[in-house]
Amino acid sequence: MHMADALLSPAVGGVFWLASAGIIGYSSRKITEEKEQVSVKTPLMGVMGAFVFAAQMINFTIPGTGSSGHLGGGLILAAMLGPCRAFITLASVLVIQCLFFADGGLLALGCNIFNLAFFPAFIAYPFIYKVIAGKSLNSGRLAVASVTAAEAGLLMGAFSVVVQTSFSGISELPFGTFILFMMPIHFAIGIVEGLATWGVLQFVAKTQPVLLFDTGKASYPAMLITAFAVAAVALGGFISWFASSRPDGLEWATMKAAGIEELADAGDKIHRFTAEVQDKLAFFPDYSLGRVSERECPGAVAPVKLATTIAGTTGGVFAFLVVGALGLLLGKRKQSRKCWRKLKK
């Protein structure tokens, strides 16, 4: 369920980068404050993060389907390390996945940390798992807590993916259709994840129950404030998308004074050139962000000029080939230098 760079607009990606960075900062501060546990649990966090990787290598058969699945591990980390440490551990796993396996992407990292680490660690664990399971090691309560919390964490993450994709405007999938497509799939995955989590937690509860107790007390009011702050930042970013399409104050004044919304171009060459450069470099033209404007898709009404499109594509291919050839030459030159040095030795 990794969000991908190619489906994100920089505005949405940026908002979630800030949100995730804020939660990493908050969690790190909380961990540093637990002075007596800092050094004890730090190596454990590293090894538990590695455990998530390792556990994902072991597949199991999903009953009744014939297919196989693997453990996600977010909830297990939260049950063993507490919310803040689990969040940091999951975030670090996602950073490694992004850099070494190119899962998601640099901009999507913020979204992925928010979707896959924030919900299980800060929502599903303290508000669902802990409430249902408490400190009980009863198998039934563990089962209900694990399945419900894993399901809730996964569904919230999937919903967040749909919201991020829809707000980015890169996908044409309507919000309703996308939700209908994503939620049932993740509901089924959530049940499997919940049952697998229950299986592992039950095993740990029977063999080393002390590992399941979260000794660190999370301060929920502060955590809630963080969650609300994150939501406020996200909403602030999103609501600005629906900024009024009516003219702003200056445009209104211009319109009243000159009878037109925007003043006409002077028409000289320099003005036209700078306008063209500005148009090319405009990352958020008219605040349209990821949404399609008529300017972006002139063919929406009539097919675009074939000659212009072919010229543009040829230019792109040409640049691709020329720079690629340069790279190849540089690489070969470097290799031949290495061989020469070896021969000299």
Added chain:
Amino acid sequence: MLEETEKVIMPREQNIHESFIPDVNHRALIIVWSFFVFFVLTLGKYDFSGVLAYAAFPLFVVLAGNMPVKTILKRLVLLSPFIIMVAAANPFFDRRPFLSLGEITLTAGTVSGIVIVGKSFVLITAIITLSTIVPFHRLCDALRGFRVPEVFITQLLLLCRYSFLLVEEATALQKARSMRSFGGNGKEFFTTAKMIGSLLLRANERGERIYRGMLARGFNGTVHHAGAEPLRCKDVLFVAGSVMLFAGIRVIV
């Protein structure tokens, strides 16, 4: 997959000094790559020529840096099903005519779908090149320079160190189970959960052993380091030059 990455990425660390990239601060490299991602993502929804032009940058880095092209291509083939699903849906939801080639008319949705896949290829290659050029511990040093909390950096370093060890252990467990299981026996849901549980307990014990070992070597909660390298004038020039190059591509194409 992790083993394959180890083979591909880790040996490259030895070649860093021979890299074609000038001697610049790793923070500057991260900034340049981030700008590249930003420029690619702000391309128009239908700007296929732009995607092609920006693809030249990772292609140049791959070829000039003698990076393993086959491995990168293999990774590109494993495109996320989520991206494929979203890209494949676009032609169904946006049927407006976009480009006519004789009798064939490409719809806007088809073009935007192709652009999504193209951008994914370019950005995945870009990330692979960054992680190949910058060794992981240097990347962590660079993160220190960006004021990332020390707890998070220590976690990243420990995770990277122990991932390979635990993955080896998990692979051995998986292999042992496969050798003893016939017709899928022993691969059932709850049997595997117990197996993962025992791996978890082993990981925990390993964590305690590591902690004792680290304490004996003077560990006090954070890993000792030399501090982040300061940004020099040439690093700033490198970033500025690269950004101007990316902007230039945008203006020309």
